[in-house]
Amino acid sequence: MLRLLGLAPPAASAHAAQLDALTTWFTVLLALLGGPVIVLIFFFAIRYRRGKEVNRAHPPNRKVALEVSWSVIPFLLILGFFIVAARMFYEIHEPPAGAMPISVVAKQWxxxxxxxxxxxxxxxxxxxTGQPVRLTMTSQDVIHSLYIPALRLKQDLLPRRYTEMWFTATKPGTYPIRCAEFCGTDHAVMGGGLVAMRPDxxxxxxxxxxxxxxxxTAGAELxxxxxxxxxxxxGAAVAAPPLAGLYGSRVRLADGRSVVADDQYLHDAIVTPNTQAVAGYRTIMPTYGGVIGEDDVLKLVARIRELKNVPGGRQ
Ligand code: HEC
Ligand SMILES: [Cu+2]
Structure with missing residues (x-):
């Protein structure tokens, strides 16, 4: 309906259609609940205005069932919407297994x-189209935000942090991409296009x-x-932890914490190793933060992830 009225961009994913339906029906519900109140405000304001000859006696008139019903029914209706919306919220934050991984690095601009x-x-x-796609995203400089209106999706990209977003495009076509976080001089032209194509x-x-x-492969080369x-x-001359089998394992850190080696952990281990030194080793690992870009870090992380199942790796 929003789309028919020209109030929403095209919908190119199942999520977009769901979200539009949610917004439309929620608006209808609010109009039904709020409309009578507004009408009555005007009605009473005019009917009981100053100087008007009208019966102002106000005998008590309690109808408990009526009062309970107009509180409880709207509450339940809105709760229903809350449940549907919460489910959608969790869905868009849980990429399905087997989603196609694509990495995104934003930089000015x-x-x-x-x-x-x-x-x-x-x-x-x-x-x-028809294939879940998972974006792993980070920024080379300031905060950006990847906004694809046709998918009704928007997610910030933060320097030194990985954020995720996933979608399944349903309709072939080209849709605009925008940056939705003010990020400097050329923020306004920081955009692009999502091209959804039939799988073949x-x-x-x-x-x-x-x-x-x-x-x-590029990571192995790096x-x-x-x-x-x-x-x-x-067999290296320096004592450093083996990287085979590291991904997904638990690591004990020098400061006593125990953490799971996920993408973010590997990222930080390379970019700022001294913030999370591994227990039992000297902190001689060079800081690669200013040396390589985030796209190179993503490659190294992909390589180390691949070493997960090397025989003889750590547990
Ligand atoms: C001068 C030796 C040295 C070099 C070169 C070096 N590292 Fe390290 N690295 C270490 C040491 C020592 C540790 C353990 C202490 C620490 O965490 O700082 C470590 C820790 C790590 C860890 C965390 C390991 C764990 O068990 O949790 C990762 C991941 C890592 N390095 C990746 C890399 C990558 C990728 C490169 C190349 C870009 C690299 N290192 C280059 C010495 C080195
Ligand atoms: Cu931007």
């Missing part, structure tokens, strides 16, 4: 998208794009170039 097979894009994001077209598009190998192995490989 562009979006860099990286497909799992390594194809990179600037400002345009091509995705297949997407496959054709993808195979026509240059790829430097998957993220993890690992070599930055000589991480000089400390971390078996």
């Amino acid at each position: 562009m979006w860099k998208f990286q497909h799992p097979e390594g194809q990179g894009e600037i400002n345009m994001l091509h995705v297949p 077209e997407y496959a054709r598009w993808l195979s026509g794009q240059a790829s430097g190998g998957s993220l993890a 690992y070599r170039r930055l000589s991480c192995g000089a400390c971390h490989d078996a």
